[in-house]
Amino acid sequence: MMFYVIRRILYAVPIALSVGLVCFMLVHIAPGDPVNAIVPPDAPQAVVEQVRRAYGLDKPLPVQFALWLGHVLQGDLGRSLATGRPVWEELRGAVANTLRLAVVASVLGFLIGAVLGGLSGVFRGRLIDRAATTVAVAGVSVPHYWLGMVLVITFSVTFNVLPAMGAGPDNAAGWGWDWAHIRHLILPSVTLAVIPAGIITRAIRGTVSEILGQEFIGTLRGKGLRGRTVAYHVVINAAPQVLAVMGLQLGYLMGGSILVETVFSWPGTGFLLNSAIFQRDIPVLQGTILVLAIFFVLVNLMVDLMQTVLDPRISRA
Amino acid sequence: MTAGAVSTLGSALVPPAAPVRGRGYWAGVARRLRRDPVTLGCATVLLLMMLVIVAAPLVAPFDPYQGSMARRLRPLGYAGHLLGTDELGRDMLTRLIYGGRLSWFLGITPVVLAFGIGGLLGVAAGFAGGWVNSLIMRVTDVFYAFPSVLLAVAISGALGAGIFNAILSLTLVFVPQIIRVAETVTTGVRTLDYVESARASGAGALTVVRVHVLPNVLGPIFVYATGLISVSMILASGLSFLGLGTRPPEPEWGLMLNTLRTAIYTQPVLTMLPGFCIFATSLCFNMVSDGLRSAMDVRG
Numbered sequence: 001m002m003f004y005v006i007r008r009i010l011y012a013v014p015i016a017l018s019v020g021l022v023c024f025m026l027v028h029i030a031p032g033d034p035v036n037a038i039v040p041p042d043a044p045q046a047v048v049e050q051v052r053r054a055y056g057l058d059k060p061l062p063v064q065f066a067l068w069l070g071h072v073l074q075g076d077l078g079r080s081l082a083t084g085r086p087v088w089e090e091l092r093g094a095v096a097n098t099l100r101l102a103v104v105a106s107v108l109g110f111l112i113g114a115v116l117g118g119l120s121g122v123f124r125g126r127l128i129d130r131a132a133t134t135v136a137v138a139g140v141s142v143p144h145y146w147l148g149m150v151l152v153i154t155f156s157v158t159f160n161v162l163p164a165m166g167a168g169p170d171n172a173a174g175w176g177w178d179w180a181h182i183r184h185l186i187l188p189s190v191t192l193a194v195i196p197a198g199i200i201t202r203a204i205r206g207t208v209s210e211i212l213g214q215e216f217i218g219t220l221r222g223k224g225l226r227g228r229t230v231a232y233h234v235v236i237n238a239a240p241q242v243l244a245v246m247g248l249q250l251g252y253l254m255g256g257s258i259l260v261e262t263v264f265s266w267p268g269t270g271f272l273l274n275s276a277i278f279q280r281d282i283p284v285l286q287g288t289i290l291v292l293a294i295f296f297v298l299v300n301l302m303v304d305l306m307q308t309v310l311d312p313r314i315s316r317a
Numbered sequence: 318m319t320a321g322a323v324s325t326l327g328s329a330l331v332p333p334a335a336p337v338r339g340r341g342y343w344a345g346v347a348r349r350l351r352r353d354p355v356t357l358g359c360a361t362v363l364l365l366m367m368l369v370i371v372a373a374p375l376v377a378p379f380d381p382y383q384g385s386m387a388r389r390l391r392p393l394g395y396a397g398h399l400l401g402t403d404e405l406g407r408d409m410l411t412r413l414i415y416g417g418r419l420s421w422f423l424g425i426t427p428v429v430l431a432f433g434i435g436g437l438l439g440v441a442a443g444f445a446g447g448w449v450n451s452l453i454m455r456v457t458d459v460f461y462a463f464p465s466v467l468l469a470v471a472i473s474g475a476l477g478a479g480i481f482n483a484i485l486s487l488t489l490v491f492v493p494q495i496i497r498v499a500e501t502v503t504t505g506v507r508t509l510d511y512v513e514s515a516r517a518s519g520a521g522a523l524t525v526v527r528v529h530v531l532p533n534v535l536g537p538i539f540v541y542a543t544g545l546i547s548v549s550m551i552l553a554s555g556l557s558f559l560g561l562g563t564r565p566p567e568p569e570w571g572l573m574l575n576t577l578r579t580a581i582y583t584q585p586v587l588t589m590l591p592g593f594c595i596f597a598t599s600l601c602f603n604m605v606s607d608g609l610r611s612a613m614d615v616r617g
Contacts, residue, residue: 015458015459015462016462018458018459018462019459019462019463021459022459022460022463022471023471026471026472026474026475027475029472029475029476030475030476030477031476031477137600137603137604137607138600140547140603141547141551141596141599141600141602141603142596142599142600143551143554143555143571143592143595143596143599144551145555145558145574145592146574146589146591146592146593146595146596147592149574149578149581149588149589149592150589150592152581153581153585153588153589157581157582157585158585251464252464252465252466254464255463255464255466255467256464256465256466256467258466258467258470258559259466259555259558259559262558262559273470273474274559276474277470277474277559277560277561278560280477282475285471285474285475286475289467289470289471292464292467293462293463293464293467296462296463296464296467297462300462
């Protein structure tokens with residue numbers, strides 16, 4: 001198993017590097033001279049030339065990539081065109097906000113998915129199964145940005161019980177786990193939870209009914225174990241696979257919250273990305289995507305390692 | 318999710334017994350589909366939508382671009398406007414019908430392209446094995462390392478707004494997913510006995526692929542691709558919603574949803590209509606895809 005773990009960690013290195021390469025190329029696929037993507041349009045020619053040299057943009061692409069990678073590894077993601085502040089400073093608060101939203105949404109999605117998926121796996125083919133699978137299909141089919149608007153219309157406009165936008169009374173500044181802040185978190189996290197809820201329902205339904213169909217369950221029942229004990233065996237057998245699905249969902253939500261954050265003006269990475277796109281602030285765009293993608297690579301790695309620990313069959317395969 | 322989808326697809330390989338275009342197999346698929354009212358219902362809805370969209374100039378009651386400042390944001394049923402008017406006084410029903418054209422086009426094109434490109438590369442990787450396989454699959458891994466929404470936003474964001482860029486970025490999102498599925502099923506078929514024996518009896522690589530491999534892998538890849546249409550519709554309209562797809566005054570459901578957002582307090586029902594269209598389409602595509610999967614998956 002140790003061998004597998006080391007090999008898996010080493011495999012993440014080239015992946016992370018390639019992800020960096022794709023992010024690096026974003027500046028170069030942007031139309032126009034890459035320098036113009038980095039310096040403000042009104043900068044004097046001397047500054048343009050200075051930046052061109054400083055970033056090595058007069059050198060061949062592979063050299064440029066090496067230089068850029070060197071900067072990134074030292075935590076230098078460049079400067080925002082819009083504000084002039086280092087990209088990392090812009091990102092720090094946003095990452096925390098998105099992480100908060102994504103974690104709460106994943107937990108919510110997992111709970112809903114576990115209940116629906118568990119029920120429909122156990123009662124496969126019955127009415128309750130059909131109801132749960134319909135909900136799950138609706139969950140993965142709904143455009144979540146629209147669902148967010150529907151929730152705003154219902155709970156903010158019609159009943160006026162929850163705020164429609166922002167992350168707290170003093171928006172950007174500070175976060176506390178008190179009601180004043182949490183009430184801002186409810187609508188966006190429910191909206192974001194719908195997709196993982198649907199996916200986890202499907203995953204758990206499949207896993208549970210597959211395990212229930214295996215011989216050892218019959219054996220357990222045959223030796224007289226009660227439902228609760230059998231359920232325990234189902235859970236520990238389903239856990240590795242379900243955890244993997246859920247871990248990946250957390251990664252997807254981190255990267256996929258842009259639409260929901262836009263709807264709710266949630267001051268996270270998605271909101272940052274959206275304004276970066278509008279202002280053609282390529283350094284912020286690049287930095288945000290790099291951080292989110294690396295986070296996703298790490299989540300993938302953790303999920304694989306955790307699965308190996310929980311389910312030793314994987315490393316032998 | 319993907320892993321689960323792949324494993325169910327893997328089992329789809331076993332059924333249609335022989336490489337012979339088993340008439341019995343497709344007759345069976347058709348029979349199972351006929352007994353599935355949900356799938357048939359959704360397919361009918363999609364077909365109707367497609368007819369209306371194609372015949373837009375004939376069925377739409379008004380001009381999609383012609384508005385009037387005097388009758389902006391009118392409620393449903395106002396003066397001949399069955400679904401009201403939008404923020405520029407244009408007829409909503411007309412805009413929704415015309416919007417379907419772009420939304421469908423933006424949603425389906427990337428999947429079709431990805432089916433062609435990804436299918437080709439995936440079958441090549443699975444059939445050739447060796448370094449060809451490693452090369453294709455390792456590059457695929459890199460694109461897999463991005464959450465799909467993020468990758469689409471990153472590429473369109475860097476390239477700038479526009480229909481072409483949106484389609485390009487979505488195609489790049491789906492190609493790796495289809496490559497993976499195609500590679501998995503092809504690898505599964507390649508090692509089966511009848512393929513081995515075809516090779517042993519001297520059939521050339523192209524013949525083996527054409528006669529023995531393709532008929533058995535296209536089905537699963539196709540079913541997987543139909544499942545992607547739903548995601549693609551949501552993402553494509555999402556890109557337009559962010560201002561990365563089509564531009565005003567072009568009617569497109571995601572863009573309409575965005576421009577109507579300002580009216581959320583005054584005309585809530587109106588603002589929900591374009592999103593509902595996306596939802597209905599994506600839901601139907603999902604249901605049809607699920608129905609096809611179980612109809613084609615004999616031992617599923």
